[in-house]
Amino acid sequence: MPSSRVTREALYRRQRGICALCGRHLFGISGTHIDHWVPVAKGGQHTDENLRLTHARCNLAAGVKLKGNVQ
Numbered sequence: 001m002p003s004s005r006v007t008r009e010a011l012y013r014r015q016r017g018i019c020a021l022c023g024r025h026l027f028g029i030s031g032t033h034i035d036h037w038v039p040v041a042k043g044g045q046h047t048d049e050n051l052r053l054t055h056a057r058c059n060l061a062a063g064v065k066l067k068g069n070v071q
Contacts, residue, residue, distance in 0.1 A: 008032060011053035020052035021062055033059040 008029040017026050026032055035054050038044030054062075 006034075006048045006051050008034065008053060010048075011051060015053055019055045019058055021054045021058040024055070026053065026055065029053070031056050035059050035062075 011034065012026065012029050012032075015026075018024070019026055020035070020037075033054050033056050035052050036044045036046075037050050037052055040046070044050050
């Protein structure tokens with residue numbers, strides 16, 4: 001049975017090589033992060049539809065902003 005796991009390459013193709021957070025080109029898959037649109041901590045699932053490819057720096061910066069807003 002084929003796996004339904006999404007790969008970085010598939011996300012790259014789906015997003016046409018654009019970072020889901022900043023909208024700039026990814027320039028390949030090296031240095032990218034696979035991120036969740038809806039965080040797992042907020043009930044997000046590990047599904048193809050909930051995954052996105054980002055620059056590592058964009059994803060890490062987003063995490064800092066989210067943690068800073070926690071009350």
